[in-house]
Amino acid sequence: MCLCGVEGEVRVSGHDLRTVDVAAATGYSVQQVRNLERLGVIPPAVRSANNYRHYGPVHVQALRAYRALALAAGPVAARRLLAAIRSGTLADAAAAIGEVHTGLAHERAEALRAREALRAIRAELTSYESTSYGTATSTTYETAESGDDERDSMTITELAGALRVRPSTLRFWEQEGLVRPERVTSLRARRYGLPAIRAARIVAALRGAGYGVPAVREVMDSLGRLEGPGSATYLLDRRLHDIAGRTVALLRAGADLAAVIEAR
Missing domain, CATH: 1.10.1660.10 (Multidrug-efflux Transporter Regulator; Chain: A; Domain 2)
Known part of the structure; x- marks a missing residue:
């Protein structure tokens, strides 16, 4: 031996x-x-x-x-x-x-899809700030979108359909403090303005990429600070690196x- x-x-x-x-x-x-x-x-x-x-x-x-x-x-x-x-x-x-092998490939594809969604959201924010302020201005994620009106809002059914999730999923995200809709009418029907819609898109992207609620909550808490969706992109980049190591x-x-x- x-x-x-x-x-x-x-x-x-x-x-x-x-x-x-x-x-x-x-x-x-x-x-x-x-x-x-x-x-x-x-x-x-x-x-x-x-x-x-x-x-x-x-x-x-x-x-x-x-x-x-x-x-x-x-x-x-x-x-x-x-x-x-x-x-x-x-x-x-x-x-x-x-x-x-298939599972790892699927995780990678979902993470890439989520990262592309976040890039699109960041591009939208950049375009909004450029149009609204003329020059680059230091602002937060929520402040940049405070001008949305009723025409830009969605019902829970409309938003669920757009994100391809169940309305109950949006209610769960609300319970967990991940997405905050505005409530209107005496029946307390939910309506989602632009900040809530974009927050829901980020949550959907991260959840679709396999992140649990605590990690998603950490990202969503950052949206009220200067880093905005950039921290979510960083999180996905780390996940892609982890998937590569596992592969x-x-x-x-x-x-x-x-x-x-x-x-x-």
């Missing part, structure tokens, strides 16, 4: 690895190796007469693949995928890996995943 190289690049030969050897080859602790075996991430170890665990190269490859998959898709999805690879057919294994991790897992599949 030989273990040589650095963490993540250790070459393993022989078929009689101890738990401590597998841990050294993968960067996990001895207890983590045992836990991941119990969770089905790696095949069960061979037990000797004295009940000691014995591992082979495939266990190291499975753990390396799991580390990269956990970064790419999350630990729960990584555990499920490795279990499916070991128990299913070759076609099932290929389909499971393809789904991770690279998935590619890095490729060789080890192939080895695990072939060893079944």
Whole structure:
């Protein structure tokens, strides 16, 4: 048996690895190796007469693949995928890996779509300020749009249709303080002016890109300050960078995943 190289690049030969050897080859602790075996991430170890665990190269490859998959898709999805690879057919294994690639591509497409929507909103604001003030003036997001009138407002049904969400979704965003409509008539019917409409567009873009309510709230709170939609664009740029890193991790897992599949 030989273990040589650095963490993540250790070459393993022989078929009689101890738990401590597998841990050294993968960067996990001895207890983590045992836990991941119990969770089905790696095949069960061979037990000797004295009940000691014995591992082979495939266990190291499975753990390396799991580390990269956990970064790419999350630990729960990584555990499920490795279990499916070991128990299913070759076609099932290929389909499971393809789904991770497809999921990352979808996340990237949604983030790009959201970023383009925010760029359009920023362009609208720039045009509005140029028309209203003649020269560039320091202003806030809300102040720049305070001149909207009834002709520019929308009902909740109209706005929901424009954003392709349910009216109940807009009500939820209101409850969370993300979008603030103006209420009119004795029936308290909601109407959304230009500031609320553009805020709703930003919320829809961020939610569509996968951001949770706390992150969206942080961005929306910034709209009343000087940075306006720029902070949302920065958030999406960070997400695109994260997706790129996860995609690279998935590619890095490729060789080890192939080895695990072939060893079944």
